[in-house]
Amino acid sequence: QVQLAEPGGGMVQAGGSLRLSCVASGRTFRNYDMGWFRQAPGKDREFVAAISWSDSSTYYADSVKGRFTISRDNAKNTVDLRMNSLKPEDTGVYYCARKVYSGDYDGPRRYDSWGQGTQVTVSS
Numbered sequence: 001q002v003q004l005a006e007p008g009g010g011m012v013q014a015g016g017s018l019r020l021s022c023v024a025s026g027r028t029f030r031n032y033d034m035g036w037f038r039q040a041p042g043k044d045r046e047f048v049a050a051i052s053w054s055d056s057s058t059y060y061a062d063s064v065k066g067r068f069t070i071s072r073d074n075a076k077n078t079v080d081l082r083m084n085s086l087k088p089e090d091t092g093v094y095y096c097a098r099k100v101y102s103g104d105y106d107g108p109r110r111y112d113s114w115g116q117g118t119q120v121t122v123s124s
Contacts, residue, residue, distance in 0.1 A: 001113065002024050002025070002029050002032075002098055002113045003024065003025045003113070004022055004023070004024055004096050004097070004098070004113055004114065004115035005022070005023050005025070005115055005116065006020055006021065006022050006023075006094065006095065006096055006115040006116070006117065006118040007021055007023065007118070008020040008021050008118055009094065009118030009119050009120050010119075010120070010121070011120075011121040011122075011123065012086055012120075012121070012122055012123070013122070013123050013124075014086060014087055014088055014122055014123065014124050015085060015086065016086050016122070017082070017083060017084045017085075017086065018083045018086065018120060019080060019081070019082050019083070020036070020080065020081040020083070020094055020096075020118060020120070021078055021079075021080050021081075022034070022036070022078060022079045022080070022081075022096030022115060023077065023078050024077040024078070024079075024098075025077070029053075029074075029077060029079075029098055030053060030074040030077070031053050032053050032098045032099060032100065033050060033051065033052045033053050033098075033099035033105065034050065034051055034053075034072060034079045034096060034097070034098060034099065035047065035048075035049065035050035035051075035096070035097050035098075035099055035105060035111055036048040036049045036050070036070060036079075036081045036094060036095070036096055036097075037094070037095045037096075037097060037108060037111075038090075038092040038093065038094045038095070038120070039092050039093050039095070039117075040089075040091060040092040041092075043092075045095070045108050046061065047061050047105065047106035047107075047108070048060070048061055048064055048068065048081070048094070049061065049064065049068055049069075049070040049081060050070065050099065050105035050106075051070045051071065051072050051079060053074075056071070056072060058070050059105045059106075061106070063089075064083075064090075067083065067084050067085045067086075068081060068082065068083050068084070069081070069082045069084075070082075079096060081094070081096075083120075086120075086122045087122060088122045088123065088124045089122075090120065090122050091120060091121050091122050092119075092120060093117040093118065093119055093120075094117060094118050094119075094120050095114050095115050095116075095117045096114075096115045097111035097112070097113060097114045097115070098111055098112055098113040099111050100112045
């Protein structure tokens with residue numbers, strides 16, 4: 001089992017930037033694909049971005065493509081999400097998770113370990 005924590009987050013004005021970090025402890029995550037999801041009030045959890053363990057290939061939701069960048073540092077057991085040109089609709093609780101089942105990256109059920117989440121609020 002791996003424990004995930006997401007320090008970072010906060011409040012920013014539209015057009016601003018934030019960086020989220022996911023720190024893994026316990027069993028290393030270096031052999032797992034990792035993902036970021038978010039959940040806005042009253043909405044389902046949605047896929048944001050993912051990164052593969054093998055070659056660090058990246059995958060993004062259309063809504064964040066070109067604005068967000070996911071990266072990982074296996075030596076430090078971290079996966080970061082850099083968010084630029086933030087919009088009010090990016091507001092939500094952001095979670096990192098470990099992907100353990102094969103298949104598409106955007107399905108939450110393919111992930112097991114989840115962090116506790118961190119709030120991101122973008123004001124207009």
